[in-house]
Amino acid sequence: MSDAPARLTPRQARAWFREGLQTPTSGWSVGWTQANLIAVPRDLAYDVLLFAQRNPAACPVLDVTEPGEVSCGIFDGDLRTDLPGYRMYEHGRHLADRVDVADVWREDLVAFLIGCSFTFEAALVEAGVGLRHADNGTNVAMYRTDRECRPAGSLHGPLVVSMRPVPAALVPTAVRVTSRYPAVHGAPVHVGDPAALGIPDLSRPDFGDPVEVRDGELPVFWACGVTPQAAIMASAPPFAIGHAPGMMAITDARDTELVIP
Amino acid sequence: MSDAPARLTPRQARAWFREGLQTPTSGWSVGWTQANLIAVPRDLAYDVLLFAQRNPAACPVLDVTEPGEVSCGIFDGDLRTDLPGYRMYEHGRHLADRVDVADVWREDLVAFLIGCSFTFEAALVEAGVGLRHADNGTNVAMYRTDRECRPAGSLHGPLVVSMRPVPAALVPTAVRVTSRYPAVHGAPVHVGDPAALGIPDLSRPDFGDPVEVRDGELPVFWACGVTPQAAIMASAPPFAIGHAPGMMAITDARDTELVIP
Numbered sequence: 001m002s003d004a005p006a007r008l009t010p011r012q013a014r015a016w017f018r019e020g021l022q023t024p025t026s027g028w029s030v031g032w033t034q035a036n037l038i039a040v041p042r043d044l045a046y047d048v049l050l051f052a053q054r055n056p057a058a059c060p061v062l063d064v065t066e067p068g069e070v071s072c073g074i075f076d077g078d079l080r081t082d083l084p085g086y087r088m089y090e091h092g093r094h095l096a097d098r099v100d101v102a103d104v105w106r107e108d109l110v111a112f113l114i115g116c117s118f119t120f121e122a123a124l125v126e127a128g129v130g131l132r133h134a135d136n137g138t139n140v141a142m143y144r145t146d147r148e149c150r151p152a153g154s155l156h157g158p159l160v161v162s163m164r165p166v167p168a169a170l171v172p173t174a175v176r177v178t179s180r181y182p183a184v185h186g187a188p189v190h191v192g193d194p195a196a197l198g199i200p201d202l203s204r205p206d207f208g209d210p211v212e213v214r215d216g217e218l219p220v221f222w223a224c225g226v227t228p229q230a231a232i233m234a235s236a237p238p239f240a241i242g243h244a245p246g247m248m249a250i251t252d253a254r255d256t257e258l259v260i261p
Numbered sequence: 262m263s264d265a266p267a268r269l270t271p272r273q274a275r276a277w278f279r280e281g282l283q284t285p286t287s288g289w290s291v292g293w294t295q296a297n298l299i300a301v302p303r304d305l306a307y308d309v310l311l312f313a314q315r316n317p318a319a320c321p322v323l324d325v326t327e328p329g330e331v332s333c334g335i336f337d338g339d340l341r342t343d344l345p346g347y348r349m350y351e352h353g354r355h356l357a358d359r360v361d362v363a364d365v366w367r368e369d370l371v372a373f374l375i376g377c378s379f380t381f382e383a384a385l386v387e388a389g390v391g392l393r394h395a396d397n398g399t400n401v402a403m404y405r406t407d408r409e410c411r412p413a414g415s416l417h418g419p420l421v422v423s424m425r426p427v428p429a430a431l432v433p434t435a436v437r438v439t440s441r442y443p444a445v446h447g448a449p450v451h452v453g454d455p456a457a458l459g460i461p462d463l464s465r466p467d468f469g470d471p472v473e474v475r476d477g478e479l480p481v482f483w484a485c486g487v488t489p490q491a492a493i494m495a496s497a498p499p500f501a502i503g504h505a506p507g508m509m510a511i512t513d514a515r516d517t518e519l520v521i522p
Contacts, residue, residue: 045307046306046307046310049307049310049311049314050310050325053310053314053322053325054325061314064311064314064315
């Protein structure tokens, strides 16, 4: 598909995923906001929303469905089928990656769409900050950290971060550009020292694919919308559904709606 | 007390209010964040939090208590007694203003602290935008508008705004300064035409005190944290507690923590 995915409308991209295409969505539908998915039964929804409120860098809430609904204001598709991949959790255990979740969706589920750093990637590229994972055609590297999120009700868990290697001279640019996007994680949470975040080995990400950090580059870490799924794993509620990390909901919201001018 | 209230620490200010002083808090404890209070039973808490998420300009959530707790991270006092005034609602009806609510507080209440525009008033004054309500020693003027908030579960209601008269030449300054404080309502929602917001008569505010708009000035309207109380009045849940409009919770958070640099 070469660079065609970049030019697809959200509706066109979602049609590919509904047909069964499984792929990370970095670089897809440039200019349209991508979102993490976490869906939980109504009786856990307050804890998820409060967890998001208490950890806004990792969990910026873009939209929330009504119980049982499979679309919402910023997503005019079907959340059960229109993402490239899903994960289903029972008691915190990730059972299997799935191409859709229509057969296990429940009437009492509330779905949260959480901002995703893929949204600011086009702005990074435009500012001259290249993206090696995109150049390589791989998923972004994501790591559990040893930083605990602020708990909420029954939910607790570690902060998850995404990492992109950035030439040292461009680190300020990367910070400046992304800080204008607080609704999709905003400025990095950390620059340069994986050990300080409790990440033992950059070459072994917890989610996504490894990426080389070359001489003269620093690993730059942004809070990641997989954090709610790490909380599901740590807190083990009976049932939850998330997206497969890196395989996002492509929404009908424009990136420009999220930027601070 | 002359200008002494401006220099009180949050703890000192709260001690005055706990002793029974009833006063609008505009100008108090300059540099410390003020907050609106809305407390509801746990079974309504999700609707309040979702209402806030869907109406972030009016309802920026600063902190949320655990059920039954009367303090939280940014408020090291007693939410039942340490505000200058309270309103108690039963089935949406405001019964009476109260100096404390210790006798009617319930174990299942969850309290939300919502950002307040008093927080950016010091920055306005510093930028040369005077505050007539403060000069007059009166409460800020607040109005119900005809703009409906996005509903959430059982909660619906109109946007409430606060109004400050601003000389026409200073309107851009007022917008610029306050837009840096998105966690306390941010930029104005409207400038100049009360009728366009469905406000029939500026001299008759729905909350607070009227304030003169002089020749050469425009009325400038900011989203207001009384909005959740207007939703309580419109939606009529069995029980809720709010602050008396203009009589805020003075928190232990610094204004500078909320500003976009």
